[in-house]
Amino acid sequence: MPSSLQGLDFFTNSYELRIAQLREEREKGIKIVGTFCLYVPDEIIFAAGADRIVLCGGRADTIPLAEQSLPRNICPLIKSSFGAVVDACCGGNLACPHVPLVDVVVAEATCDGKKKMYEILPDYLPTYIMDLPQKPGSPEALNYFLSELRKFGKFMEDLTGNGVSNDALRREIRSANETKRLLHRLFELRRRDPPPIRGSEVLRVMQKQFFLSPDQFRQGVSQLCDEIEHATPDARAGPRIMISGCPMAAGNTKVPDIIEQKGGVIVVEESCTGTRSFWDLVEEDKDPWTALAERYLEIPCACMTPNDQRVARIVDLAKRYDVQGVVYYTLQFCHAYNIERLRVQRALKKEKIPLLAIESDYGDSDMEQIGIRVDAFLEMIV
Numbered sequence: 001m002p003s004s005l006q007g008l009d010f011f012t013n014s015y016e017l018r019i020a021q022l023r024e025e026r027e028k029g030i031k032i033v034g035t036f037c038l039y040v041p042d043e044i045i046f047a048a049g050a051d052r053i054v055l056c057g058g059r060a061d062t063i064p065l066a067e068q069s070l071p072r073n074i075c076p077l078i079k080s081s082f083g084a085v086v087d088a089c090c091g092g093n094l095a096c097p098h099v100p101l102v103d104v105v106v107a108e109a110t111c112d113g114k115k116k117m118y119e120i121l122p123d124y125l126p127t128y129i130m131d132l133p134q135k136p137g138s139p140e141a142l143n144y145f146l147s148e149l150r151k152f153g154k155f156m157e158d159l160t161g162n163g164v165s166n167d168a169l170r171r172e173i174r175s176a177n178e179t180k181r182l183l184h185r186l187f188e189l190r191r192r193d194p195p196p197i198r199g200s201e202v203l204r205v206m207q208k209q210f211f212l213s214p215d216q217f218r219q220g221v222s223q224l225c226d227e228i229e230h231a232t233p234d235a236r237a238g239p240r241i242m243i244s245g246c247p248m249a250a251g252n253t254k255v256p257d258i259i260e261q262k263g264g265v266i267v268v269e270e271s272c273t274g275t276r277s278f279w280d281l282v283e284e285d286k287d288p289w290t291a292l293a294e295r296y297l298e299i300p301c302a303c304m305t306p307n308d309q310r311v312a313r314i315v316d317l318a319k320r321y322d323v324q325g326v327v328y329y330t331l332q333f334c335h336a337y338n339i340e341r342l343r344v345q346r347a348l349k350k351e352k353i354p355l356l357a358i359e360s361d362y363g364d365s366d367m368e369q370i371g372i373r374v375d376a377f378l379e380m381i382v
């Protein structure tokens with residue numbers, strides 16, 4: 001069903017503009033950084049005068065190429081991302097325009113699959129790897145991460161020839177916080193009954209957050225919020241659903257599309273393409289490096305241990321959005337999110353909120369089966 005929200009067209013139409021902008025920047029010598037994870041602070045990249053795009057792959061067509069080098073039984077996001085790099089760097093024809101725009105990849109030590117893929121990436125693109133403390137709540141974690149951020153800042157200075165000053169960092173922290181506040185405004189509107197925008201539409205917007213420039217993205221979200229606040233929404237009756245789990249990179253909308261086709265109403269997503277990217281702001285009134293280190297260590301990613309804050313966040317969001325059921329989404333072979341499901345399920349059970357676990361890849365062979373399970377779940381919770 002086509003959307004009645006015209007503000008969504010902005011995001012579709014801005015794609016070519018952004019590609020042209022990035023090409024122009026490269027011609028002027030501005031460095032473009034490719035990243036794969038929320039843990040790499042955009043604020044440092046922008047403060048150094050560089051630009052960034054996120055290279056996480058959500059497309060299925062780049063996977064066979066990746067499987068020529070990587071094992072088949074690893075997460076599709078890793079394979080899709082790697083396949084796009086190999087294709088672009090070896091003159092392939094899959095027309096992924098993002099990779100050739102990138103001067104360098106800034107990667108991060110998160111899950112095993114990504115870490116090992118990053119060891120092969122330098123065969124194709126210059127790669128810098130930022131380390132992360134695996135126990136972010138430990139007393140040593142903050143200092144360690146702070147030193148990693150400073151090293152990364154130095155790397156960016158050497159790459160661009162620009163200093164990363166505290167003033168520039170503060171400016172970028174304020175800018176990123178502005179984006180986060182706007183997303184809070186959009187997500188707040190989704191608490192309405194019925195919500196004024198579909199979850200699959202919000203996901204497509206959120207995916208653009210990782211591609212558009214901050215200014216472009218804010219313009220689009222702001223216009224969308226203005227429109228929603230003044231529009232009469234289409235009636236959307238059905239059980240209120242939260243999706244929680246792995247990120248859904250651009251090109252991957254399979255599960256939300258199925259949930260909505262079956263009559264579920266998605267009201268919030270606890271993922272890196274949902275609340276995890278914007279929920280917590282960076283403190284603006286302290287040393288900017290420390291403020292960044294503190295905020296980024298709070299990202300509730302299942303690669304970290306223990307990850308109590310994620311479990312608490314999910315319960316909190318479920319209550320806040322009057323959620324009637326949680327669809328727990330794991331990308332195939334993502335052990336971190338898959339195993340953490342158990343703790344999430346127990347916490348939700350205490351609140352009498354049912355959970356449906358779906359593990360899937362980027363193919364379409366399981367669509368019918370997922371549809372049957374979603375159907376049964378929705379019937380159970382109404």
Ligand code: BJ8
Pocket residue numbers: 036037038039075076077078110111112113114246247272299301302303331333334335336337
């Ligand atoms: S902060 S979720 S973006 S690591 S690649 S962990 S799906 S097996 S993407 Fe992630 Fe950063 Fe955490 Fe977010 Fe699993 Fe696949 Fe690994 Fe993945």
